[in-house]
Amino acid sequence: MKVNLTIDNIAVSVDEGSTILEAAKQVSIHIPTLCYHEDLCVAGNCRVCVVEQTGTNRLLPSCAMPVSEGMDIHTNSLKVRAARKQVVELLISEHNAECTRCYKNGKCELQELSSEYILGDNGFIDLIPFKKYTIDNFSPSIIKDDSKCIRCQRCVRTCTELQSISALTVAHKGKEMKISSFYDKPMYEVVCTNCGQCVNRCPTGALTEKIYIDQVWEAICAEDKHVVVQTAPAVRVALGEALGMEPGEIITGKLVSALRRLGFSAVLDTDFTADLTIIEEGNELLQRLTKVLKDGDTSVKLPMTTSCSPGWVKFIEHTFPEYLDNVSTAKSPQQMFGALAKTFYAEKLKIEPENIVSVSIMPCTAKKFEADRPEMQSSGYKDVDFVLTTRELALMIKQAGIDFLSLPDDEYDSIMGQSTGAGVIFGATGGVMEAALRTAYEVVTGREVPFKNLEVTPVRGMEEVKEATIKLENVLPKWDFLEGVELKTCVTHGLTNAKKVMEAVKSGEANYHFIEVMACPGGCLGGGGQPIPTNLQIRQKRTEAIYQEDRLKAIRKSHENPEVQKIYEEFLKEPLGAMSHELLHTHYTVRNRQ
């Protein structure tokens, strides 16, 4: 059913149940919003989106109000403008509006509104001196500055609806009301997974990632340091957005160019260690299958889950600690890279590991926490020294005065720079599973995975929980116990969905062999460190770009990566071997649920 109405005298016809805000979008009329976010339920608490309906006295919140037949809406009447300005004035009266000292300066939704509504000096009295706001900067991933919070609750809804964690809540009421963790403890000490989904949705500077830009500049400028940088798969399909490009553009070549111009000594690729992860994790899966199905060893656990998403890892440590033995012991590609940079790479290039500074560019805030885990020092040093988000890298590129759009394409350095299509798709939900299947199926049967163009489509896309069952037939003699076995796999993204899957595993309702979990909606390409805004449409564009990049790669299976083959020959010797155990595998920690 269509509903007809006019907005600012323009006729528009939309589906019944649409909101006024959605109808306005359809005719390209912009209505400002603060508490509204496409990915979340409507809260309707900020009132900045009000519009006027002819014939009524009340102003309507357009984000919450459904359209009705014959409505005559005005989005820019004097009354509307006065009301909006008042909302902004009220917010600013309690807001530590030190824009010049704020990381969000120039990227802040509140600042943008205040500039549109030209707030003069005759606002409400400044309440800041009377407020006892605090800043929590104990976490290596996230900074929470209450003096910048406008209590729109996007973060609370994000953490509850998308992640089912509810690390953040609304505490107290009235003028004491605030966004709080349990007992207002530091984020570092509570169930927060550092996923940064709240950071990605906070309209102001109240929740931001912890910034390590200056430390990286210092390393780059230090004469005696060899600074290596690795780039995660999801960065190359999103960085452009923060530098003036449209979502969905692949900028791998420009990314490499830019990093070289910034002065990194070597520009290398996390995709290389993504391929390596597939070899280690794929072999671990086969080993677990052998122990369980062939040897009847009950100490070995199935289903095995992936371990590359640090938000997921911290989530399972807090929420399902009894399943820690089910998590693959393979480190994430970031940490494998870090461990190899200060061992294998250092040896090859004859550089003292203490002179190597290892930096990673990640779509993720949880990677900062991961790099800080005490167990991530298997090289004898901190394996990854600094983790920057896609957003921080964009800022460095601006600081350096680089015109990103006009950069030529460049190639990754060798060694640890070569990758396959399987490594690239790690950035999308289903990618790790698809990459693992491309390799494991071939190991077991000697044939390519039975999908057209190697594209394991059932595990792709934005569906909440995806399942694929693959029957193993005509297996190689070594794997005869797998003959006829149906390998049951499951892929999920967003921790709300992960929780559902784990509950199904716990109740015995689901009996998978292998589960891929990404903490962020859409996988890493929708990570908390990605350009803002991120929403479903943008995640879809980035996904298309990732699969496009895979199709363009000459080699699309991890085990065919020549550099990966070489590192086994020269250094690691064999998958799951002694060296791998020392450098590429890890263990997990039981955490409480506060």
Add this chain to the structure above:
Amino acid sequence: MNDLRNLVSTLVDKHGRDEESLLPILQGIENSESYVSQEAMVEIAKELNISAAQVYGTATFYSFLSIQPLGKYVIRVCKTITCSMHGKNQVISELENMLKIKLGETTSDKRFSLLETNCLGQCHKGPAMLINDEPYTDLTPEKVREIIRDIQQKEFAVN
């Protein structure tokens, strides 16, 4: 700790495990323990399978729930507008003077706690306050002195 766990599980059995049971469970804790401790919140969260922060959010929202141990007599003065305009501030300073504590504090002998609360539905007889479950209305500083003195005398007589 074990007593607390038993208390929580009794309350959960009584009220159920839905999120709606959170408030009655918190009230139950408040009634037996006089306040909701951090440990109690963690225990409730575990039982209801919600986050500890959510329990904390609810516990701090209602002025009838306390997250600190309170005195034997909990005085809650209405801070809502009508009472405010009828002299609630004088009532509070009188109480502060008599008890030698500030708003939000508990006397060192653990007898009295002084808090504010929202409208008690006694606006026509404001300023109003509650001492434990007992409402007192049409307060003046003098009346407040009498009320507190009565309680103190009763207390000293007991001891």
